[in-house]
Amino acid sequence: MSATHDDTIIRRAMPEDVGAMLAFDAYASVNTGRGRFLGEAVDKQQCLVAVHAGAVIGYVVLTYSFFDYGFINLVVVAPEYQRQGMAGRLLLAAEATCKTAKLFISTNQSNLPSRKLILKAGFEPSGVIDNLDEHDPELVYFKRTR
Numbered sequence: 360m361s362a363t364h365d366d367t368i369i370r371r372a373m374p375e376d377v378g379a380m381l382a383f384d385a386y387a388s389v390n391t392g393r394g395r396f397l398g399e400a401v402d403k404q405q406c407l408v409a410v411h412a413g414a415v416i417g418y419v420v421l422t423y424s425f426f427d428y429g430f431i432n433l434v435v436v437a438p439e440y441q442r443q444g445m446a447g448r449l450l451l452a453a454e455a456t457c458k459t460a461k462l463f464i465s466t467n468q469s470n471l472p473s474r475k476l477i478l479k480a481g482f483e484p485s486g487v488i489d490n491l492d493e494h495d496p497e498l499v500y501f502k503r504t505r
Contacts, residue, residue: 366411376401379415416436416437417436418433419452427459429457431462436449463485465497465498
């Protein structure tokens with residue numbers, strides 16, 4: 360399947376989108392807290408979804424709990440739509456809606472695809488947090504939004 364830029368929209372997530380988001384989120388199948396987290400993010404209007412042919416195919420969560428700056432907690436794309444630029448589009452949408460002058464995101468050092476995506480989206484390295492996951496530091500990145 361292919362989702363071109365022209366026929367996919369990114370909009371604010373609605374409560375009825377959560378089930379579809381959880382259906383393609385592999386982590387949600389092993390972590391029941393993900394559903395609660397996503398439900399709360401949607402209720403607080405902190406989540407955007409990518410919709411293709413009427414189906415939710417990706418989402419991004421943007422909060423402001425990281426030292427009062429914008430922070431992208433999650434960006435997830437359905438497997439059949441990965442590697443087609445959708446995660447990058449979701450990051451750009453989060454950036455466009457960010458209310459602060461700086462936007463942060465993080466990923467594990469071991470997550471090379473995520474690191475490449477973050478750098479390609481124009482984020483710069485900002486620091487390292489040890490001891491979140493054993494022997495896999497969290498790399499923090501930032502981007503000026505204005």
